[in-house]
Amino acid sequence: MKVQLHKAVGGVLAACAALAAFPVGVTAQSAVDEIAKYRQQLQDGNPAELWEARGEDLWKQKRGPKSVSLERCDLGKGAGVVKGAYAELPKYFSDADRVMDLETRLVHCMVTQQGFTTADATKRTFGAGSNRSDIEALTAWITSESKGVRMNVALNHAKEKEAYRLGEKIFYFRGGSHDFACATCHSETGKRIRLQDLPNLTEKAGAQLAYTTWPAYRVSQGELRTFQWRLNDCFRQQRFPELQFGSEASVALTSFLAFNANGAPFNAPAIKR
Amino acid sequence: MKNPYRFACVLALIAAGCTTMSDQDVSDKAVAVMKTSFNERGQAKLDRLDQDEAQKLCSIPPSAVLPKEVAARIEEINLATVKYPADGKLLGNWRDGERVAQSGIGMQYSDDPKVPAGANCYACHQLTQEEISFGTIGPSLYNFGKIRGNSEAIQRYAYGKIYNPQAYTACSNMPRFGHKQILTEQQIKDVTALLMDPNSPVNK
Numbered sequence: 001m002k003v004q005l006h007k008a009v010g011g012v013l014a015a016c017a018a019l020a021a022f023p024v025g026v027t028a029q030s031a032v033d034e035i036a037k038y039r040q041q042l043q044d045g046n047p048a049e050l051w052e053a054r055g056e057d058l059w060k061q062k063r064g065p066k067s068v069s070l071e072r073c074d075l076g077k078g079a080g081v082v083k084g085a086y087a088e089l090p091k092y093f094s095d096a097d098r099v100m101d102l103e104t105r106l107v108h109c110m111v112t113q114q115g116f117t118t119a120d121a122t123k124r125t126f127g128a129g130s131n132r133s134d135i136e137a138l139t140a141w142i143t144s145e146s147k148g149v150r151m152n153v154a155l156n157h158a159k160e161k162e163a164y165r166l167g168e169k170i171f172y173f174r175g176g177s178h179d180f181a182c183a184t185c186h187s188e189t190g191k192r193i194r195l196q197d198l199p200n201l202t203e204k205a206g207a208q209l210a211y212t213t214w215p216a217y218r219v220s221q222g223e224l225r226t227f228q229w230r231l232n233d234c235f236r237q238q239r240f241p242e243l244q245f246g247s248e249a250s251v252a253l254t255s256f257l258a259f260n261a262n263g264a265p266f267n268a269p270a271i272k273r
Numbered sequence: 274m275k276n277p278y279r280f281a282c283v284l285a286l287i288a289a290g291c292t293t294m295s296d297q298d299v300s301d302k303a304v305a306v307m308k309t310s311f312n313e314r315g316q317a318k319l320d321r322l323d324q325d326e327a328q329k330l331c332s333i334p335p336s337a338v339l340p341k342e343v344a345a346r347i348e349e350i351n352l353a354t355v356k357y358p359a360d361g362k363l364l365g366n367w368r369d370g371e372r373v374a375q376s377g378i379g380m381q382y383s384d385d386p387k388v389p390a391g392a393n394c395y396a397c398h399q400l401t402q403e404e405i406s407f408g409t410i411g412p413s414l415y416n417f418g419k420i421r422g423n424s425e426a427i428q429r430y431a432y433g434k435i436y437n438p439q440a441y442t443a444c445s446n447m448p449r450f451g452h453k454q455i456l457t458e459q460q461i462k463d464v465t466a467l468l469m470d471p472n473s474p475v476n477k
Contacts, residue, residue, distance in 0.1 A: 028405045162294065162302075169303035174328040176321045177380045177455060178448040185410065187335050193396050193408040202334065235311075239380045241321055242314040249310030252303075 048217040048269035051224040055141030064114030073109035086146035090255045092157035099163040101254045104246040125245045139226045146266045153259045167256025176239040207260035213270040315382030331444035347443035354452040363428045365462030367473035401474040418469040419476040432465045
């Protein structure tokens with residue numbers, strides 16, 4: 001009992017010492033600045049590289065019932081061309097007659113070329129520890145092959161134009177128990193939620209900053225997270241039901257945001273809090 | 274059909290003219306696309322995507338200007354939903370109110386529906402001076418009661434604003450905590466006290 005008491009007192013003293021080390025007169029803005037410094041320090045040694053390495057292997061491996069690799073998958077720049085492909089997505093694909101982002105295009109190739117069922121291909125879209133997601137790994141590698149390439153999403157085909165317009169409308173769609181839309185948090189410059197700065201996704205600067213840094217290793221998740229994940233998790237916090245992976249709404253929103261980001265060099269996989 | 278080639282020509286002309294959807298068509302299609310792009314999960318059922326009148330009218334960019342009559346109508350509809358406590362007491366316990374203000378859980382499909390929801394006030398607002406982790410989506414509420422005084426009118430305004438912010442500001446970004454049954458009556462009283470009670474740290 002005495003030992004436990006000493007341990008408890010010791011713990012409290014240690015905590016007090018830690019608190020005392022926190023500078024007096026900390027303001028919200030100085031806390032934001034310190035967090036920004038922490039984020040800068042994170043950039044060195046990005047665990048995303050582990051996902052990239054696994055993704056490159058998965059791309060080249062013969063897999064699925066047809067025992068074929070993904071090296072003939074057309075990501076929009078020709079069969080097997082990976083370099084720079086992500087910077088031009090989403091785009092219209094005539095073989096599927098729809099606009100596709102990277103993740104829906106990957107599922108398409110896994111199904112049509114490797115012979116997976118859609119259910120198998122989307123069995124695990126977001127990894128959790130040892131339950132790893134192949135789509136996340138493939139996305140990590142494929143996006144890394146667009147690093148430094150300027151965002152260049154085209155709105156040529158009628159369905160590409162429609163996807164952009166639908167994405168914009170969905171961006172402003174207010175619903176759920178809390179009346180939230182994407183716009184509630186992301187349509188004004190210079191705002192933050194708690195201490196997290198919020199990019200204005202309706203303007204070039206904000207869209208560029210946000211879109212070119214996904215996918216990212218999310219430290220708080222301990223996982224590499226993709227853009228489909230980012231949209232999914234936004235809607236969860238908006239108190240909406242669950243966004244379907246690769247759904248038309250998800251691709252439309254991605255079209256809207258990716259096009260708004262045009263011109264900026266792609267800079268992912270990044271690392272985020 | 275007298276001349277099948279002529280019919281085909283007419284069809285082609287119509288098709289060529291129909292290349293751009295009207296704004297209303299895109300809006301309607303967006304609503305339809307939303308309804309087929311989500312699955313229910315946990316407590317979040319698909320009816321969360323059914324928009325009421327305010328949500329439909331407010332699905333617009335911040336730059337869009339609502340006609341005065343439309344804004345007034347939204348405020349009128351929402352003011353009518355405000356239910357004040359039967360016992361006439363609008364102020365609860367500010368300490369409990371601070372807990373409600375700090376809590377960001379509730380109504381997500383990842384949340385346990387048995388656990389009370391929070392209001393997550395600090396996500397968007399400054400309230401006490403002590404809490405530096407506050408957002409800026411909404412205005413600072415520091416000294417809310419101290420600035421406005423403690424009259425019954427201000428108490429009713431504060432309570433009503435939390436219950437249904439759109440009673441006062443059409444298309445407000447703030448959730449309608451009472452009308453949408455996010456918070457209980459007691460929780461709203463407690464948050465009102467956080468804002469209004471002279472002993473609350475918000476007013477120190």
